[in-house]
Amino acid sequence: MITFILRRLLAFVPTLWLIATLSFFIVRLAPGGPFQSEKAIPPAAKAQLLHTYGLDRPLAEQYGRFLWNTVRGDFGVSYRYPNRRVSEIIGDGFRVSAELGAWALLFAVLVGVPLGVIAAVRQNRAEDYAVMGIALAGVSVPSFVLAPVLVLVFSLTLFWFPPALWSGPSSRVLPVLALSAAYISFIARLARAGMLEVLHMDFVRTARAKGLAEVVVVVKHALPIGILPVVSYLGPAAARVVTGSIVIEQVFSIPGLGRQLVGAAFNRDYTLVLGVVLFYAGLLLVLNLLVDLAYAWLDPRVELS
Amino acid sequence: MSIGLSPPATVAQPESAGPVRSLWSDAWRRLRRNRAALAAGVFLLFMCTFAALAPWIPLVQDPTAQNLALGATPPTWAHWFGTDDLGRDLFARVLYGGRISMLVGIVGTLVSLVVGVTWGAIAGYAGGRTDEAMMRVVDVLYSLPYLFLVIVLLVFFSRSLLMLFVALGLVQWLTMARIVRGQVLSLKSQMFVEAARALGAGDAAILGRHIVPNTLGPVIVYATLTIPAVVLQEAFLSFLGLGVQPPDASWGTLVADGARVLALFPWMVVFPGLALSLTLLAFNFLGDGLRDALDPQDHSDVN
Numbered sequence: 323m324i325t326f327i328l329r330r331l332l333a334f335v336p337t338l339w340l341i342a343t344l345s346f347f348i349v350r351l352a353p354g355g356p357f358q359s360e361k362a363i364p365p366a367a368k369a370q371l372l373h374t375y376g377l378d379r380p381l382a383e384q385y386g387r388f389l390w391n392t393v394r395g396d397f398g399v400s401y402r403y404p405n406r407r408v409s410e411i412i413g414d415g416f417r418v419s420a421e422l423g424a425w426a427l428l429f430a431v432l433v434g435v436p437l438g439v440i441a442a443v444r445q446n447r448a449e450d451y452a453v454m455g456i457a458l459a460g461v462s463v464p465s466f467v468l469a470p471v472l473v474l475v476f477s478l479t480l481f482w483f484p485p486a487l488w489s490g491p492s493s494r495v496l497p498v499l500a501l502s503a504a505y506i507s508f509i510a511r512l513a514r515a516g517m518l519e520v521l522h523m524d525f526v527r528t529a530r531a532k533g534l535a536e537v538v539v540v541v542k543h544a545l546p547i548g549i550l551p552v553v554s555y556l557g558p559a560a561a562r563v564v565t566g567s568i569v570i571e572q573v574f575s576i577p578g579l580g581r582q583l584v585g586a587a588f589n590r591d592y593t594l595v596l597g598v599v600l601f602y603a604g605l606l607l608v609l610n611l612l613v614d615l616a617y618a619w620l621d622p623r624v625e626l627s
Numbered sequence: 628m629s630i631g632l633s634p635p636a637t638v639a640q641p642e643s644a645g646p647v648r649s650l651w652s653d654a655w656r657r658l659r660r661n662r663a664a665l666a667a668g669v670f671l672l673f674m675c676t677f678a679a680l681a682p683w684i685p686l687v688q689d690p691t692a693q694n695l696a697l698g699a700t701p702p703t704w705a706h707w708f709g710t711d712d713l714g715r716d717l718f719a720r721v722l723y724g725g726r727i728s729m730l731v732g733i734v735g736t737l738v739s740l741v742v743g744v745t746w747g748a749i750a751g752y753a754g755g756r757t758d759e760a761m762m763r764v765v766d767v768l769y770s771l772p773y774l775f776l777v778i779v780l781l782v783f784f785s786r787s788l789l790m791l792f793v794a795l796g797l798v799q800w801l802t803m804a805r806i807v808r809g810q811v812l813s814l815k816s817q818m819f820v821e822a823a824r825a826l827g828a829g830d831a832a833i834l835g836r837h838i839v840p841n842t843l844g845p846v847i848v849y850a851t852l853t854i855p856a857v858v859l860q861e862a863f864l865s866f867l868g869l870g871v872q873p874p875d876a877s878w879g880t881l882v883a884d885g886a887r888v889l890a891l892f893p894w895m896v897v898f899p900g901l902a903l904s905l906t907l908l909a910f911n912f913l914g915d916g917l918r919d920a921l922d923p924q925d926h927s928d929v930n
Contacts, residue, residue, distance in 0.1 A: 348779050463904045466866045466886070470885065474896075565775075603771070
């Protein structure tokens with residue numbers, strides 16, 4: 323177990339290095355720079371700026387410094403907001419994004435799993451068709467189409483929830499709903515498929531033969547196994563929530579990490595872009611590791627190797 | 628870890644008795660019985676033809692002709708989907724947007740198809756160390772947070788359509804390579820390959836003429852599911868302002884434009900959003916139907 327975790331953590335190193343290198347060179351080799359503006363800057367001042375940020379050094383040296391600083395967890399100072407450190411901005415943005423993402427995932431599981439179980443238990447009946455129909459629509463409507471429609475209906479017509487911003491519980495409802503819709507659908511389909519497989523297994527038949535109530539058979543015996551596909555999907559789902567959150571933050575003007583990334587990219591804020599991309603990469607790797615561990619914990623047959 | 632298409636257990640066993648039916652006629656028969664998939668296919672065919680021929684259909688107005696005096700109007704008989712805030716006909720804009728969206732979807736998928744099939748076929752056929760090294764590359768690339776690299780790429784380099792094709796295609800080829808490799812591994816030890824080799828066929832001929840054609844079933848299924856994924860990603864990037872640039876418009880940019888004036892002109896988000904969602908829905912139906920038709924053994928619920 324411990325060796326498995328250590329080995330996986332060790333495998334993070336080349337992956338993170340590759341990402342750091344790729345994004346560093348994309349950012350540096352692109353035309354244009356962070357200090358290009360409509361106003362002409364005096365050459366002396368520009369040279370001073372470049373010197374301050376070490377951009378006048380040879381590329382190899384910049385790359386070396388960047389790697390070394392990254393290893394120490396120091397992403398430097400934002401070019402756009404010189405009085406703020408990149409790690410500070412990431413921290414502030416991530417707190418908001420993490421809250422949004424966690425609510426969305428939680429909501430998706432709490433709604434998606436029961437829907438899937440109901441569909442499986444009532445296979446090929448009205449409930450099943452209803453759930454599967456909703457699920458198919460849910461995966462097909464992109465979140466950035468759903469979000470404006472939700473705003474149109476619930477904020478601009480019914481006035482139930484605020485249309486934007488991130489203050490107070492009622493402002494959470496629409497973004498969480500818009501972000502989680504696709505995962506509700508997907509989780510419902512996975513839970514249904516998983517349950518259908520399990521419900522025909524021998525140990526479920528045994529449980530029924532013992533005379534257990536159907537609810538006990540389904541929830542206590544079948545569900546822990548039938549839910550495995552959902553668990554293994556949570557890693558990719560969390561990864562997709564992270565990216566999906568970018569547009570949701572954009573639609574609702576939420577000050578999360580995704581909005582910071584898009585803003586930083588448009589501002590050519592080198593240090594902030596590199597910091598956010600590396601942070602996201604590390605986050606995704608950790609999420610995937612956690613899912614593997616959860617999988618082994620739920621299903622004793624899975625061996626960690 | 629990732630939920631991808633698992634390669635089927637067996638591939639097109641030659642039938643020993645009974646009337647000779649090819650995999651394809653069998654699949655076509657099964658597909659025809661699936662009404663949802665068939666309807667989706669017809670819808671997509673109609674949509675693609677209509678969008679592709681849009682410039683030559685007299686009914687469709689010029690999507691760039693502004694009418695500032697008219698401004699944004701709700702749907703009328705003259706403008707079926709209404710007009711946008713510059714007085715441009717929204718029906719025409721949705722159709723022309725569909726041209727770009729579908730083009731990106733299809734070309735992006737073709738890029739992933741060519742790269743993925745070539746990579747996977749060579750890795751699977753070569754086997755041994757070559758296979759291991761090539762698939763290790765795929766594993767490493769899998770773990771990259773692509774979307775962020777694509778965002779960085781699109782922001783710092785020119786935001787051209789070509790860049791978009793390449794970026795989106797490169798995201799998608801990895802799964803294709805895995806599927807094809809799995810197929811090739813199970814195919815290359817089969818009798819008909821041995822027979823071809825005994826007849827003196829070279830590696831390239833065996834791979835190109837005998838093995839790759841037999842992987843087409845799963846490849847077609849996955850490609851059908853890749854097109855909507857690419858269309859969705861293009862819309863996502865365009866929505867953020869990173870994809871298609873004006874004066875071109877795709878469904879993503881149309882939805883983004885509409886979302887900005889949502890309170891005033893809701894039809895500007897509803898119609899492009901509907902077009903995009905229906906197309907994605909149809910591709911999902913068709914993909915599911917094709918999978919059931921071409922790959923009857925595999926019933927795992929993916930995507």
